[in-house]
Amino acid sequence: MRVTHLIKAVGIAGAERHLLTLIPGLRARGVDVDLILLVEKDRILDDYALFMEAEGVPVERRTIRRHIDPTLTPWLNGRLRQRKPDILHTHLIHADLYGTLAAWGTGVRVISSRHNDDPFRAVTPYRQLIRFLWQLTDAGIAISSAVARFSIDTEGAPADKLNVVHYGIAHQRPVIDKKAARADLCSELQLSPDTVIFGIVARLIAQKGIDDGLRAFRRVVDAFPDAHLVVAGDGALRQALETETERLQLSDNVHFLGWRSNALQVMAALDVFLMPSLWEGFGLTLLEVMSVSVPVVATSVSAIPEIIVHQETGLLVPPRDVVALAEAMILLVEDSALRHHMGMLGEDRLETHFSADRMIDQTLAVYQRVVG
Numbered sequence: 001m002r003v004t005h006l007i008k009a010v011g012i013a014g015a016e017r018h019l020l021t022l023i024p025g026l027r028a029r030g031v032d033v034d035l036i037l038l039v040e041k042d043r044i045l046d047d048y049a050l051f052m053e054a055e056g057v058p059v060e061r062r063t064i065r066r067h068i069d070p071t072l073t074p075w076l077n078g079r080l081r082q083r084k085p086d087i088l089h090t091h092l093i094h095a096d097l098y099g100t101l102a103a104w105g106t107g108v109r110v111i112s113s114r115h116n117d118d119p120f121r122a123v124t125p126y127r128q129l130i131r132f133l134w135q136l137t138d139a140g141i142a143i144s145s146a147v148a149r150f151s152i153d154t155e156g157a158p159a160d161k162l163n164v165v166h167y168g169i170a171h172q173r174p175v176i177d178k179k180a181a182r183a184d185l186c187s188e189l190q191l192s193p194d195t196v197i198f199g200i201v202a203r204l205i206a207q208k209g210i211d212d213g214l215r216a217f218r219r220v221v222d223a224f225p226d227a228h229l230v231v232a233g234d235g236a237l238r239q240a241l242e243t244e245t246e247r248l249q250l251s252d253n254v255h256f257l258g259w260r261s262n263a264l265q266v267m268a269a270l271d272v273f274l275m276p277s278l279w280e281g282f283g284l285t286l287l288e289v290m291s292v293s294v295p296v297v298a299t300s301v302s303a304i305p306e307i308i309v310h311q312e313t314g315l316l317v318p319p320r321d322v323v324a325l326a327e328a329m330i331l332l333v334e335d336s337a338l339r340h341h342m343g344m345l346g347e348d349r350l351e352t353h354f355s356a357d358r359m360i361d362q363t364l365a366v367y368q369r370v371v372g
Helices: 014-028 046-054 072-083 092-103 126-135 145-153 176-188 210-223 238-247 263-268 284-291 322-334 336-353 356-371
Strands: 002-008 030-040 057-063 088-092 109-114 139-142 162-164 197-201 230-234 254-258 272-275 298-299 314-317
Touching: 002 072, 002 092, 014 030, 014 046, 030 072, 057 072, 057 176, 072 092, 092 109, 092 126, 092 263, 109 238, 109 356, 139 145, 139 356, 145 162, 145 176, 145 210, 162 263, 162 336, 176 230, 176 263, 197 210, 197 263, 210 230, 210 238, 210 298, 210 322, 230 263, 230 336, 238 336, 263 284, 272 284, 272 322, 284 298, 284 336, 298 322, 314 322, 322 336
Parallel strands: 002 030, 002 088, 030 057, 088 109, 109 139, 139 162, 197 230, 197 272, 230 254, 272 298, 298 314
Antiparallel strands: none
């Protein structure tokens, strides 16, 4: 079987990280896979392409003019006629649009992955455009049941075309030396090893609800002045979030680390992971946190309840409820045994429900049904 994956990428977030596991896994199962990366001229993703190529994945990068590029569809059409894949597998809105139109009339079957329940998809004219594209798509893969419901209710996706395949990651115990990670972070921030450390690892954008996290953490610090919060990641809201931190008089307790290549090591050093998202197609970071046995406090939005079991592997609260968020955080500050128990249950759940092998096998099964 021959499959071409297509994605527009300006950074390495959930969908891009997902492909780092999926595509090499498909190749290991005998699928002839290549990747077309649509990039912007100032973000050509050299490291990402090099990683894929090191895994034996042929990569072609095409620089496009941000959102509208009339030359892209005929270029992709030519590539598909030359390559002759059985399937074009598209990821995210640019690939869905340009890839689906390019495949029209070539005999190449189209599978579209839905990675998020983005609010913009409910807005006209996007909604009408996406409904049209579903008519030209042979099958869809939703990364969660929540995203599948959104695709059906909002995008008009035919239910019989959709397949739910959760993200998965490769995991072997121990994945990282937690004691060393903890010592490194405490040394970097000059914190006592006994400090209770919360952490957020995310793009600093509105979707992640980090402003709610800061306001909830203000209440935590009022009760436990020695608690600390680290924020690893970067994004458009960094300056605004740092300003809010100062306004809340939390500058001594909140640490903005910026983007970290060793994000998993940061996660392993935490006592509690915080995800106050407003929506979340899946939340791949949650699987990584579970791999290092760290409990989670998160909002009960979108796919998060499919991953985190309330009162077992973490605590879930309504979105935008700063009081409930703070109460959940305080409960875990007070109970170190509960933190440890939830972290261990999370790692067990990862291995049984969200393995890379399971994700790859289920994706391959969708391919086989489409190709027949």
